Amino acid sequence: MSVQLWYWPQIPGRGEFVRLFCEAGEIAYEDMAREQDADALVEHMHAMEGIRPFAPPYIVDGDICIGQTALILQYLSDKEGLGSGEMEVDLGLFQLQIDIADFVEEVHSTHHPVASGQYYADQMEAAYEKAHDFRANRIPKYLIHFDNAVASSGGLFVLGQQWTHVDTSLFHIMEGLDYAFPNYMKSMQGSWPHLEGVQAMVPEIEPLADYLASEHRIEFNENGIFRHYDELDEQ
Amino acid sequence: MSVQLWYWPQIPGRGEFVRLFCEAGEIAYEDMAREQDADALVEHMHAMEGIRPFAPPYIVDGDICIGQTALILQYLSDKEGLGSGEMEVDLGLFQLQIDIADFVEEVHSTHHPVASGQYYADQMEAAYEKAHDFRANRIPKYLIHFDNAVASSGGLFVLGQQWTHVDTSLFHIMEGLDYAFPNYMKSMQGSWPHLEGVQAMVPEIEPLADYLASEHRIEFNENGIFRHYDELDEQ
Numbered sequence: 001m002s003v004q005l006w007y008w009p010q011i012p013g014r015g016e017f018v019r020l021f022c023e024a025g026e027i028a029y030e031d032m033a034r035e036q037d038a039d040a041l042v043e044h045m046h047a048m049e050g051i052r053p054f055a056p057p058y059i060v061d062g063d064i065c066i067g068q069t070a071l072i073l074q075y076l077s078d079k080e081g082l083g084s085g086e087m088e089v090d091l092g093l094f095q096l097q098i099d100i101a102d103f104v105e106e107v108h109s110t111h112h113p114v115a116s117g118q119y120y121a122d123q124m125e126a127a128y129e130k131a132h133d134f135r136a137n138r139i140p141k142y143l144i145h146f147d148n149a150v151a152s153s154g155g156l157f158v159l160g161q162q163w164t165h166v167d168t169s170l171f172h173i174m175e176g177l178d179y180a181f182p183n184y185m186k187s188m189q190g191s192w193p194h195l196e197g198v199q200a201m202v203p204e205i206e207p208l209a210d211y212l213a214s215e216h217r218i219e220f221n222e223n224g225i226f227r228h229y230d231e232l233d234e235q
Numbered sequence: 236m237s238v239q240l241w242y243w244p245q246i247p248g249r250g251e252f253v254r255l256f257c258e259a260g261e262i263a264y265e266d267m268a269r270e271q272d273a274d275a276l277v278e279h280m281h282a283m284e285g286i287r288p289f290a291p292p293y294i295v296d297g298d299i300c301i302g303q304t305a306l307i308l309q310y311l312s313d314k315e316g317l318g319s320g321e322m323e324v325d326l327g328l329f330q331l332q333i334d335i336a337d338f339v340e341e342v343h344s345t346h347h348p349v350a351s352g353q354y355y356a357d358q359m360e361a362a363y364e365k366a367h368d369f370r371a372n373r374i375p376k377y378l379i380h381f382d383n384a385v386a387s388s389g390g391l392f393v394l395g396q397q398w399t400h401v402d403t404s405l406f407h408i409m410e411g412l413d414y415a416f417p418n419y420m421k422s423m424q425g426s427w428p429h430l431e432g433v434q435a436m437v438p439e440i441e442p443l444a445d446y447l448a449s450e451h452r453i454e455f456n457e458n459g460i461f462r463h464y465d466e467l468d469e470q
Contacts, residue, residue, distance in 0.1 A: 049387060051330065075326065092285070095289075096286060098305065101333075114368060
């Protein structure tokens with residue numbers, strides 16, 4: 001039985017981390033709100049009882065409903081036997097995936113530093129300052145952290161030769177940063193060589209290559225998390 | 236063998252979520268940086284190899300090192316048999332704990348909306364706007380979410396009569412909000428009755444009551460996550 005994925009249909013957003021892993025690992029999933037629409041997602045989410053997801057993405061797998069991207073990925077990885085098989089190592093992967101979620105939240109806050117419910121245009125001044133700090137301090141701090149994790153494996157991926165959900169997610173944040181901050185990323189090229197390696201190798205995972213070339217892959221856009229605004233990428 | 240907890244010694248911060256659960260569950264831990272100092276923490280963190288924590292808190296349990304508060308709590312809960320014993324339910328607890336971590340990040344961003352490495356005084360204008368949105372929109376959204384989770388159990392805690400790591404964490408965020416936003420929280424009293432119930436009942440957990448009355452409990456202060464600034468609590 002395939003897993004149901006519920007996420008906003010018009011943006012890659014946090015849902016894309018789940019899609020990339022499912023596609024790479026050939027995990028069957030239904031992209032529910034894209035087969036229907038955003039209203040169906042809102043309706044589905046509000047009809048749930050008990051411990052509910054705080055926000056999309058979430059998955060439904062039989063009786064199980066799970067929110068939070070990092071938890072979804074670790075759950076699917078465990079279920080499909082796509083982790084390391086060792087608790088100690090899988091805990092490290094899980095931690096990195098939560099680190100990635102924190103980073104994604106910071107990416108979003110570059111264009112929404114004051115209020116997530118207001119327009120970018122209404123918080124541009126703070127966004128300009130925030131993005132400056134993000135480029136100068138936060139991107140290097142996170143990317144060096146992730147680069148070190150890959151470097152320590154001695155291989156191409158975080159676990160060496162075997163790719164995991166952490167690698168598909170690292171690929172996506174590198175793609176997202178290239179889209180949102182092209183000048184900055186170009187100027188920093190070579191600063192995180194192991195991450196650049198992951199970014200080059202993940203699209204070589206065969207089933208994923210098919211997905212990346214397909215129409216199902218939603219392009220980055222200015223309603224999502226990784227957005228390109230010239231003024232936030234000034235060098 | 237007791238677990239080592241590494242966290243900044245002068246603030247409750249994210250480390251307090253780990254302390255509260257360990258104290259309530261009588262899990263032996265050494266509060267390493269408080270026995271030594273912040274320099275010892277920085278030195279210890281930088282000396283690690285492989286997949287390292289991005290930031291404190293982290294724990295060391297034999298060969299295992301784990302960062303990210305939510306992951307630490309779920310790991311300790313599993314290890315000590317303090318969860319529900321059912322995977323489906325424990326996943327729900329884990330998700331709530333990550334939701335709490337997201338909320339804590341938003342609390343921090345009320346006084347540091349632009350740059351976590353700069354002083355509050357240098358980002359007061361954006362902080363004023365951010366805190367307004369946080370009180371008007373984000374606190375209700377999160378607290379109603381957590382209140383619903385407790386309500387759905389039909390008992391005092393998220394699992395009913397048995398407390399878990401989620402309840403000790405919910406207690407701490409309610410205490411923190413009362414400290415940081417006393418006017419706001421007073422004006423909203425009764426809006427999240429199940430959470431107020433958790434806040435009242437958690438200190439009744441016997442070993443925790445001893446800790447809360449002890450000198451080991453660090454008071455909220457303006458170097459931590461929950462800070463009180465009059466101007467951020469204006470009604």
